[in-house]
Amino acid sequence: MTNPNAFWSGDADEVGEQLLHLARRERAPNAARERALSRVAAVSLSAAVATTANAASAAPALGHAAGLLGLKWLAIGLGAALVSLTAIDQLQRALTPAAGHGAPSTAGVAAAPVEHSVAQVWPAADVAPPVVVAPTVVAVVPTAPPVIVPKTEAPAPKAEALDAGPSAAAFEAPNRSPLAREVAALRQARTALALGKPGPALETLAAYHREFPEGILSTEEAALRVEIAFAMADANAFELSRRFLAEHATSPLAARVRALTGAKSASGIKP
Amino acid sequence: MIRPMGDLDLALHNLPASAAPVSAAAVAGRARALVLEHFDFIWRLLCRLGVPGPDVDDTAQQVFIIATQRLADVPLGGERTFLYGVALRTAATLRRNLRRRARWVEPGPADCASSEPTPHEELERRQALQFLDEVLHRLEDDLREVFVLCEIEELTAPQVAAIVQVPVGTVASRLRRARQEFGQQLRRLQAERARVR
Numbered sequence: 001m002t003n004p005n006a007f008w009s010g011d012a013d014e015v016g017e018q019l020l021h022l023a024r025r026e027r028a029p030n031a032a033r034e035r036a037l038s039r040v041a042a043v044s045l046s047a048a049v050a051t052t053a054n055a056a057s058a059a060p061a062l063g064h065a066a067g068l069l070g071l072k073w074l075a076i077g078l079g080a081a082l083v084s085l086t087a088i089d090q091l092q093r094a095l096t097p098a099a100g101h102g103a104p105s106t107a108g109v110a111a112a113p114v115e116h117s118v119a120q121v122w123p124a125a126d127v128a129p130p131v132v133v134a135p136t137v138v139a140v141v142p143t144a145p146p147v148i149v150p151k152t153e154a155p156a157p158k159a160e161a162l163d164a165g166p167s168a169a170a171f172e173a174p175n176r177s178p179l180a181r182e183v184a185a186l187r188q189a190r191t192a193l194a195l196g197k198p199g200p201a202l203e204t205l206a207a208y209h210r211e212f213p214e215g216i217l218s219t220e221e222a223a224l225r226v227e228i229a230f231a232m233a234d235a236n237a238f239e240l241s242r243r244f245l246a247e248h249a250t251s252p253l254a255a256r257v258r259a260l261t262g263a264k265s266a267s268g269i270k271p
Numbered sequence: 272m273i274r275p276m277g278d279l280d281l282a283l284h285n286l287p288a289s290a291a292p293v294s295a296a297a298v299a300g301r302a303r304a305l306v307l308e309h310f311d312f313i314w315r316l317l318c319r320l321g322v323p324g325p326d327v328d329d330t331a332q333q334v335f336i337i338a339t340q341r342l343a344d345v346p347l348g349g350e351r352t353f354l355y356g357v358a359l360r361t362a363a364t365l366r367r368n369l370r371r372r373a374r375w376v377e378p379g380p381a382d383c384a385s386s387e388p389t390p391h392e393e394l395e396r397r398q399a400l401q402f403l404d405e406v407l408h409r410l411e412d413d414l415r416e417v418f419v420l421c422e423i424e425e426l427t428a429p430q431v432a433a434i435v436q437v438p439v440g441t442v443a444s445r446l447r448r449a450r451q452e453f454g455q456q457l458r459r460l461q462a463e464r465a466r467v468r
Contacts, residue, residue: 009461009465012458013454015461016406016457018399019400019403022400022403023319023400023423024424024425026311027311027315028310028314028331032310032314032327033306033307033310033314035328036328037306039332039336040302040305040339041299041302041303044295044303044339045298250337251340252343
């Protein structure tokens with residue numbers, strides 16, 4: 001029935017129906033599907049981190065319960081960081097066999113053995129695992145930095161809570177997986193920014209970029225760079241923001257950067 | 272003091288959906304489900320819409336990456352429509368770019384089958400699908416999209432209308448024209464092959 005000669009000479013109506021029938025039964029190669037699963041795994045991790053960050057930045061404008069707002073920032077940040085860490089830890093475990101050395105990239109994620117990445121990165125489609133609140137990660141950095149938070153509603157996170165997060169040693173520790181070090185580096189930079197120290201934050205980011213020029217979290221790095229630039233009143237802040245939005249227009253972080261840029265413009269800072 | 276996650280969830284309950292934090296696990300789970308459930312459809316659609324064989328895998332990946340990045344915009348139950356819409360636009364953009372760069376090699380059938388050594392039946396199957404793609408390639412883009420969605424993916428006219436974003440009546444008229452055109456082009460291609468042989 002699939003003899004090409006039959007298609008070239010048979011009754012056109014019948015041939016057409018046979019061809020369509022054949023096309024309906026076609027399936028994608030398993031390897032292509034598995035590569036897509038791996039790529040989407042990496043992207044969804046990034047998207048989840050960014051979405052929670054965006055949610056945090058949007059929260060103060062709502063202000064439903066005055067007594068709740070003070071705590072909301074810290075709580076949102078902690079919640080976001082916790083779920084992010086849970087997912088990142090899952091991804092780390094999945095990537096560990098393939099990420100022994102060098103800076104990981106998206107391609108590296110895609111190249112990881114599918115049996116590991118699919119089975120361990122992803123929860124069952126209909127049963128998402130609960131977020132585990134581990135005592136050891138309670139004092140992590142809020143993903144919403146105070147730079148974009150209205151002053152009256154969003155007190156800066158307390159230094160002691162922030163200081164309890166992963167240290168520079170954690171970022172630089174060579175025995176940690178590359179992804180864990182990426183996460184630690186960005187968290188360290190965000191901690192410094194949240195403490196009102198954009199200079200050290202920028203230094204940390206520069207160190208991160210040297211070590212991971214094409215890191216998995218490079219989009220987050222770029223977004224954080226914009227935030228730091230605004231915090232330092234850098235003359236290039238608006239240009240950095242414009243470039244980020246041009247290069248990452250579809251990124252979930254774009255909304256965050258756009259909101260920050262809009263807030264700065266509205267506050268009288270000239271683009 | 273840090274409250275338990277249950278209280279935190281309650282505290283966030285009043286936030287609008289767009290502002291509520293999304294669990295990484297939930298995002299990952301939903302994105303994975305999209306791939307598992309719809310990858311075959313999207314991959315096949317891209318093949319039939321004229322995406323060159325070597326580009327099909329990457330283009331299909333791109334469709335799901337876009338969907339993952341915009342997961343908040345994907346309505347529950349509307350995943351297939353959303354993905355098809357992204358796939359149609361992505362394929363159209365790719366075709367446009369290829370034409371612009373004059374890299375569109377006539378007749379341009381998409382060889383989507385694996386390049387690995389295949390048995391004789393598989394080879395015949397691939398040749399048949401190439402033949403089909405050659406016929407489809409001769410249809411106008413608008414007709415081709417509707418024809419593929421209706422005749423191969425077997426979607427209903429309202430579903431196709433939602434994907435292509437045209438009225439149902441337009442889908443019906445395009446499908447009618449596409450069927451006529453498909454039959455004519457198939458006969459024409461058969462005649463051309465007969466002359467060559």
